[in-house]
């Protein structure tokens with residue numbers, strides 16, 4: 014039986030309620046209202062102010078508007094036009110960014126198509142087609158015929174190269190790789206190998222192998238990754254430093270940050286927990302940058318970098334550590350490779366050691382809002398296309414640990430509200446005698 018009132022009306026009411034809640038907060042905080050204008054805020058609510066109640070109202074608003082939009086478009090049109098907008102928008106934005114169009118549109122006022130064409134070296138006719146596609150999606154506006162101005166969306170691209178790198182990575186790497194996904198699934202079903210991927214079919218190499226040979230791609234990828242650091246796009250180093258019981262570890266405990274990059278997460282934990290020592294392990298070419306960062310953060314007396322390949326046995330100095338910390342490492346690798354990464358760690362653990370993994374724990378289907386679920390499912394498929402890897406559910410994590418050592422048990426998981434996207438998964442070696450109790 015159809016719901017009464019009808020679903021669309023229910024959703025419209027919810028949208029109205031959540032909008033009111035958010036608007037009240039905005040007015041109370043004297044923050045700017047979200048708007049399409051060039052001087053509109055880059056976040057609908059300031060990121061630092063996204064307190065629980067407010068972000069819950071925003072999540073619910075996004076969810077209800079997504080559902081209402083889907084119902085209004087309906088199944089036939091959704092499937093007919095499936096992806097035509099998104100993929101061509103990514104193409105148009107990539108062209109506009111390649112020709113530096115965002116930087117040539119004035120922040121205030123507008124510019125004629127002819128003026129913009131002169132500055133960007135692209136013919137007026139072509140330029141207008143890309144600009145109008147973008148404008149139909151809130152990037153740029155055409156306030157009077159033949160003149161273009163910024164919106165809050167396009168202005169961000171003018172001022173922030175990391176945002177331009179997001180567009181670049183999507184278009185230059187993800188689109189060609191995803192186009193090869195059906196071939197990859199057909200040719201390499203169930204493969205665990207990082208070269209037998211959709212990315213491999215598109216680029217003839219592994220994800221990082223290709224980047225090593227194309228340093229300009231590596232630079233863009235670095236900017237893309239940086240675009241997600243800070244704010245609440247992904248969990249910040251500071252929230253990871255707050256979320257886990259680092260404070261309960263005994264004075265002088267060693268945290269080994271396996272594949273820790275230059276150590277920005279360790280540095281944040283070290284700043285909040287002055288009683289801990291850190292060993293950041295990664296490829297040797299990061300040593301200089303890491304030392305500079307640790308020095309700059311004032312933690313170089315307690316945190317040091319060691320070159321180490323995580324497939325090798327742990328060096329003597331890192332054995333029996335209190336914590337082996339792996340952030341965003343294992344989701345890049347298939348189970349057999351994760352096994353090879355975890356085995357040397359388990360061999361180095363003593364009875365007090367634990368592994369702390371910072372990665373997604375996939376939710377049970379239909380237990381979180383669809384918008385959030387779509388994000389984690391998309392990440393899972395990105396891991397497939399790029400690495401033959403995956404995001405893991407609680408059960409997948411436990412199975413992986415058991416395959417490495419039957420004693421390795423999940424002993425704690427910290428997720429929302431302490432962390433927004435990733436979870437901290439703690440695993441310890443639980444002795445068989447304790448297991449049977």
Ligand SMILES: C[S@@+](CC[C@H](N)C(=O)[O-])C[C@H]1O[C@@H](n2cnc3c(N)ncnc32)[C@H](O)[C@@H]1O
Pocket residue numbers: 271272273274275278294295296321322323324339340341342
């Ligand atoms: C996605 S990044 C995560 C970095 C860091 N844990 C963080 O959360 O910012 C993956 C890291 O693994 C490192 N890595 C890849 N293969 C490795 C290997 N065989 N041994 C050690 N580190 C490796 C990379 O250099 C990179 O720093």
